[in-house]
Amino acid sequence: MKFKDNRYSKMLYRRCGKSGIQLPVISLGLWHNFGDVDDEKIYRKTLHTAFDNGIIHFDLANNYGTPPGSAECNFGKVLHKDFRHYRDEMIISSKAGYYMWPGPFGDWGSKKYLVSSLDQSLGRMKLDYVDVFYHHRPDPNTPLEETMATLDLIVRQGKALYVGISNYPPQEAAIAINMLKALGTPCFIHQPRYSMFDRWVEGGLLDLLGKEGIGSVAFSPLAQGLLTDKYLKGIPKNSRASKKHGFLKKEAITPEKVEQVKKLNKLAAARNQSLAQMALAWVLKDVRITSVLVGASSPEQLLDAIKSIDNLHFEQQELMAIEEILIQGE
Ligand SMILES: NC(=O)c1ccc[n+]([C@@H]2O[C@H](COP(=O)([O-])OP(=O)(O)OC[C@H]3O[C@@H](n4cnc5c(N)ncnc54)[C@H](OP(=O)(O)O)[C@@H]3O)[C@@H](O)[C@H]2O)c1
Numbered sequence: 001m002k003f004k005d006n007r008y009s010k011m012l013y014r015r016c017g018k019s020g021i022q023l024p025v026i027s028l029g030l031w032h033n034f035g036d037v038d039d040e041k042i043y044r045k046t047l048h049t050a051f052d053n054g055i056i057h058f059d060l061a062n063n064y065g066t067p068p069g070s071a072e073c074n075f076g077k078v079l080h081k082d083f084r085h086y087r088d089e090m091i092i093s094s095k096a097g098y099y100m101w102p103g104p105f106g107d108w109g110s111k112k113y114l115v116s117s118l119d120q121s122l123g124r125m126k127l128d129y130v131d132v133f134y135h136h137r138p139d140p141n142t143p144l145e146e147t148m149a150t151l152d153l154i155v156r157q158g159k160a161l162y163v164g165i166s167n168y169p170p171q172e173a174a175i176a177i178n179m180l181k182a183l184g185t186p187c188f189i190h191q192p193r194y195s196m197f198d199r200w201v202e203g204g205l206l207d208l209l210g211k212e213g214i215g216s217v218a219f220s221p222l223a224q225g226l227l228t229d230k231y232l233k234g235i236p237k238n239s240r241a242s243k244k245h246g247f248l249k250k251e252a253i254t255p256e257k258v259e260q261v262k263k264l265n266k267l268a269a270a271r272n273q274s275l276a277q278m279a280l281a282w283v284l285k286d287v288r289i290t291s292v293l294v295g296a297s298s299p300e301q302l303l304d305a306i307k308s309i310d311n312l313h314f315e316q317q318e319l320m321a322i323e324e325i326l327i328q329g330e
Pocket residue numbers: 028029030031032033059060136166167191218219220221222223224225226228229230238239240241276293294295296297300301302304305
């Protein structure tokens with residue numbers, strides 16, 4: 001498979017904290033749309049479209065896809081078929097932290113779970129190493145020392161080049177960051193949820209990451225599709241909210257939310273952007289955000305997302321208008 005020679009010319013790259021790595025501002029997440037229940041032709045083309053447009057960062061986890069694990073298997077298949085000569089151009093991440101297999105060692109943050117899970121992920125993707133391995137969520141019962149020492153071990157074993165944490169609130173993140181620093185394997189990245197509809201990171205996490213020089217990649221920046229024009233006229237067939245295995249529940253699409261989305265959609269149109277583009281640009285306006293992690297159920301959606309980088313600038317007036325709409329929903 002041959003990809004476009006000019007594939008790096010269209011994308012913007014931001015340095016991930018103080019590390020040596022630059023990530024594309026748009027990254028592709030494989031949580032939904034890449035499982036055994038999904039259409040191989042479409043997801044294969046989505047992966048080609050990503051790479052052809054400079055999106056070289058692919059985010060996975062042990063439990064992604066329906067059934068869990070199938071996204072890694074399917075990604076591995078496409079990788080070995082179409083991207084065989086391009087591994088060194090790619091950042092591939094995986095995670096462990098949620099339920100994966102029965103018994104006390106198939107979930108959370110023990111050394112036993114993390115080591116076995118990463119071995120399974122590498123087996124599913126048929127890789128020797130991932131570029132980034134994350135602890136997916138804090139574990140209230142395993143000592144943080146054990147979880148962080150395992151991340152350090154995994155890097156020393158060569159199974160991951162960098163490590164990160166996801167969904168860690170600021171206080172726990174600060175402790176984890178210090179532990180990793182002391183172990184000699186600095187925390188590379190934090191992966192929090194962040195969108196116009198979920199702004200918890202503004203309450204201290206981004207300040208911490210900025211101060212420590214740690215990158216961040218924002219997940220669900222489109223609130224799983226809510227921050228697009230998709231649900232303006234009901235719930236379309238084939239949308240995430242219409243699927244049994246979709247994580248976005250119909251109940252989340254309330255008339256109040258749709259009203260807010262309609263107003264945001266108008267503002268986006270005034271900027272000559274789709275709502276998806278404006279929502280991504282809004283997250284990326286903070287340079288402490290290294291990248292936004294979008295999900296895409298088609299190559300067209302990804303192309304739409306990429307166009308957001310044509311206008312990442314917001315006038316003060318536009319920001320105030322967005323703020324007013326968002327406050328109405330609180
Ligand atoms: N660390 C964590 O705990 C965690 C948790 C969740 C996600 N993540 C990561 O973040 C990634 C992205 O999450 P997400 O899928 O929730 O992100 P998202 O970008 O907020 O939502 C993706 C969905 O939005 C819709 N969409 C995307 N582009 C569109 C466009 N241009 N026009 C209309 N609709 C569009 C599609 O919905 P339809 O399918 O309905 O077409 C798509 O499946 C995941 O794949 C995963 O890698 C991490």
